[in-house]
Amino acid sequence: MARKTKQRQAILNVIQNTAKPLSAREIYEMVKAQHPSVALTTIYRNLDLLTQQQVICKLRVRDNEYSYVMNTEEHWHYIVCLSCHQTVGVVKCPFDNFAAKVAADTGYEIVAHDIQLYGYCRNCR
Amino acid sequence: MARKTKQRQAILNVIQNTAKPLSAREIYEMVKAQHPSVALTTIYRNLDLLTQQQVICKLRVRDNEYSYVMNTEEHWHYIVCLSCHQTVGVVKCPFDNFAAKVAADTGYEIVAHDIQLYGYCRNCR
């Protein structure tokens, strides 16, 4: 179903070769450098697809502002600096147990959670 | 500084008298019923103010979709049904310890976290 297109490949390359999480716009600009005719629409459509396929992660930097990173196998969450927005991954999610407990308490079937930590990095403190 | 206006009072009343979290638009419609000339701008400005004052909480229902509830003293997080969007509060945050550990590991000073659980409620399962 999903086909291998130059655009999709270019988007993945950009994400893969950049250490920090990138916004859709940043990815657009970077892909456009190699691929001048690419449309922003294509970026959005591919980011959605790749997120759904869990190839990349969509990360909330703050309200209505998202970035994308490669999905590492480990269950990462991220900590974002409120000042410079530098972002660092954090391994180990202590939350799955809690989720199970909440599920028992509420009767909900919990299928996802989203944890975001905010603070100041060493430089910005 | 902050003055007591009819509009602000009406907004608070609406939030206080409704069990479930409300979106800005819903609040707007409900306030308008009592106060036909109110502007949507006013709703947004007041919701921001009240959130900042921690009188109410801004709750992420999903990407780019927020609701507001009264701020109870306890540290609540919420669980949102992916199907009907019914939302239930969850007491006790097991996360503060983890945050302290992450702070030690990364050198960040963690000032906030945002946890959101998603799943299906009993009815929607």
Add this chain to the structure above:
DNA sequence: ATAATAAATGCAAGTGACTTGCATTTTCAG
């Protein structure tokens, strides 16, 4: 290879939530 076909793209226009600028109204401290 080649043609058929389903997916993906690019473009233009649209949406929706929220913001901003500004003139007017309202609250409240003195």
Add this chain to the structure above:
DNA sequence: CTGAAAATGCAAGTCACTTGCATTTATTAT
């Protein structure tokens, strides 16, 4: 009561993202 700061309403603007649609492109079956 009065004046200054705050808040409001209106209109226009912004910004991220979406949608419709005609065209192009990657894969599949022949």
